[in-house]
Amino acid sequence: MATESYQEHLAGIRTERTRDMLRNLPASCSDFITSITMTTSPLTRMAYTIDLGTFCDFAVREIPYFADKNPSEWTDEDIDHFCAKDLHTYSDYLTLYFKRSDDDDPDASAKMLRNHECGVMRKLSSLRSYFDFLFKAERIKSNIAALVSLPKLHEKPILYLIGEEVDRLLSVAAEGTALTDRQQKFHKLTKTRDVAILMLFLGTGIRVSECVSIDMDDLDFHLNAVLVTRKGGNQVILYYPQEVADALKAYLEIRKTIETDAENSKALFLSLQKKRISQRAVQLMVKKYCSIAVPLKKRMSPHKLRSTYATRLYQETEDIYLVADALGHSDVNTTRKHYAAMSDRRRREAAMNVHLPEMTENSE
Numbered sequence: 001m002a003t004e005s006y007q008e009h010l011a012g013i014r015t016e017r018t019r020d021m022l023r024n025l026p027a028s029c030s031d032f033i034t035s036i037t038m039t040t041s042p043l044t045r046m047a048y049t050i051d052l053g054t055f056c057d058f059a060v061r062e063i064p065y066f067a068d069k070n071p072s073e074w075t076d077e078d079i080d081h082f083c084a085k086d087l088h089t090y091s092d093y094l095t096l097y098f099k100r101s102d103d104d105d106p107d108a109s110a111k112m113l114r115n116h117e118c119g120v121m122r123k124l125s126s127l128r129s130y131f132d133f134l135f136k137a138e139r140i141k142s143n144i145a146a147l148v149s150l151p152k153l154h155e156k157p158i159l160y161l162i163g164e165e166v167d168r169l170l171s172v173a174a175e176g177t178a179l180t181d182r183q184q185k186f187h188k189l190t191k192t193r194d195v196a197i198l199m200l201f202l203g204t205g206i207r208v209s210e211c212v213s214i215d216m217d218d219l220d221f222h223l224n225a226v227l228v229t230r231k232g233g234n235q236v237i238l239y240y241p242q243e244v245a246d247a248l249k250a251y252l253e254i255r256k257t258i259e260t261d262a263e264n265s266k267a268l269f270l271s272l273q274k275k276r277i278s279q280r281a282v283q284l285m286v287k288k289y290c291s292i293a294v295p296l297k298k299r300m301s302p303h304k305l306r307s308t309y310a311t312r313l314y315q316e317t318e319d320i321y322l323v324a325d326a327l328g329h330s331d332v333n334t335t336r337k338h339y340a341a342m343s344d345r346r347r348r349e350a351a352m353n354v355h356l357p358e359m360t361e362n363s364e
Helices: 006-022 027-035 042-062 084-093 117-136 163-175 181-204 208-212 242-255 279-293 302-317 320-327 332-352
Strands: 097-100 110-113 225-229 235-239
Touching: 006 027, 006 042, 027 042, 027 117, 042 084, 042 117, 084 117, 163 181, 163 279, 181 208, 181 242, 181 279, 181 302, 208 279, 208 302, 279 302, 302 320, 320 332
Parallel strands: none
Antiparallel strands: 097 110, 225 235
């Protein structure tokens, strides 16, 4: 029997978590999630379920009709009691609300949660899809979610590293400059791995989820290529420059000496616990080195290193289709939205460098 891949293992975990959450939600939520199984990934379905759970929690807390009703017992007639005002209230609620660490314990501590524009839009979009499903199935009388406007998203400038910042980041990762004494101890054990991960981000534009999923036999040093599984489950081959290959080879020599359990035996990047490194661990690692190398850029993350790769590729080629393909964007408009502004900036810079003689008025 074929061994289960890491992606398949992860998909199984997400599917089970989704099913567990759905047990506490209305039956219509399960029906909705089932209806999108063939067109969405386990991660997407889990995200939808989390969003629907947030809405149900809001209704129990804020809407008197639902105060004494367990969401798992809600009927389609109960869903029909929602009005547009309730959803407008929910939109405002999402900007700041509290969630207990244990919903079954009324004395449990509560954590304050905030959603900015993107978070509010995603949760309202999930709700729209849910109500749209019920309305089209003629299970509710009207689709009130369609009456609620989504927040306007404000474009944010692309955050990326310039050449000297990239050099400084890699230097800090390799040498451990300015790390605390405690960090230095761990750095001696992880520096080769950390440099390899950073080089892979900067040399391929890989996603953090794709990075942690790489197995040792996914690397091909004859072609300087790596096999990755994209968000939709499709596998593609990414090519990397020789500098990345050298960093990966250096780490692989260390990796081959580390013994793991059967579950993690194929994983390329390992944690100090000899398990496949997590996305969270990679995010914290990138943040740690960036806080030293580029302290003024507070929001640096693996995704921003991906933006660094994409920005440099676009600046070199000005080929938006090449950048979209390299990033794995299914829609080139997603890429153009972020990087087309660079062409506009270049045109403005070009205009500033065109000098014409000044016109003076002729005296009469």
